[in-house]
Amino acid sequence: RKEVEQDPGPFNVPEGATVAFNCTYSNSASQSFFWYRQDCRKEPKLLMSVYSSGNEDGRFTAQLNRASQYISLLIRDSKLSDSATYLCVVNRDFNKFYFGSGTKLNVKP
Amino acid sequence: EADIYQTPRYLVIGTGKKITLECSQTMGHDKMYWYQQDPGMELHLIHYSYGVNSTEKGDLSSESTVSRIRTEHFPLTLESARPSHTSQYLCASSEGQADTGELFFGEGSRLTVL
Numbered sequence: 451r452k453e454v455e456q457d458p459g460p461f462n463v464p465e466g467a468t469v470a471f472n473c474t475y476s477n478s479a480s481q482s483f484f485w486y487r488q489d490c491r492k493e494p495k496l497l498m499s500v501y502s503s504g505n506e507d508g509r510f511t512a513q514l515n516r517a518s519q520y521i522s523l524l525i526r527d528s529k530l531s532d533s534a535t536y537l538c539v540v541n542r543d544f545n546k547f548y549f550g551s552g553t554k555l556n557v558k559p
Numbered sequence: 560e561a562d563i564y565q566t567p568r569y570l571v572i573g574t575g576k577k578i579t580l581e582c583s584q585t586m587g588h589d590k591m592y593w594y595q596q597d598p599g600m601e602l603h604l605i606h607y608s609y610g611v612n613s614t615e616k617g618d619l620s621s622e623s624t625v626s627r628i629r630t631e632h633f634p635l636t637l638e639s640a641r642p643s644h645t646s647q648y649l650c651a652s653s654e655g656q657a658d659t660g661e662l663f664f665g666e667g668s669r670l671t672v673l
Contacts, residue, residue, distance in 0.1 A: 452601075453618075454601075458599075486662075492666070493649055493664035493665065493666055493667055494602070494649075494662070494664055495664070496661045496662070537601075537602075545590050545609075545653060546604065546607065546617075547592070547604070547653075547662055548604070548618075549594075549601050549602040550601060551599075551600055551601035552601065
């Protein structure tokens with residue numbers, strides 16, 4: 451079983467739409483959780499950390515459900531520049547990071 | 560911008576050649592990593608290091624080897640490249656606090672073995 455599972459998409463949405471991505475992780479010992487963004491043929495970059503209490507950064511909201519081993523990312527008022535692949539990442543065993551295969555988002559005019 | 564650098568960015572070589580992919584960071588990070596990523600696929604951890612003279616294999620078996628003689632330098636070597644090694648190799652570093660989660664990546668080395 452994969453360490454982190456994500457729906458690969460693509461999610462094709464119009465500008466201004468709200469879109470949500472989910473991922474699940476298999477190891478309950480996972481300690482911390484993140485969303486990274488990867489543009490085509492570029493390196494991944496941290497979008498935001500994910501906390502059990504939920505956290506928001508502008509148009510982006512992340513949630514963690516430890517009981518269900520489930521992480522979500524909500525993007526409101528999508529922009530063309532949000533088009534990218536969103537990677538769900540978990541961290542355990544003293545900073546070993548495990549990446550999902552990513553969910554591709556296409557925001558259309 | 561992250562201060563982590565990889566060379567070469569692109570490499571096309573023939574089967575059987577020895578190659579070294581260089582990775583350097585100027586942030587003083589103890590933890591460094593090598594990931595392998597095929598197009599459209601997830602990143603797989605192939606090597607990591609928690610500090611000088613510390614190296615461990617990741618979860619994806621790889622024929623490559625690494626060394627960590629200096630904090631800032633974490634090169635990856637393939638003694639005899641094969642077409643199956645064709646992939647993108649991404650080097651990363653982190654400060655080492657589990658809850659910060661920020662991995663700083665280099666721009667990657669895209670390897671093609673003919």
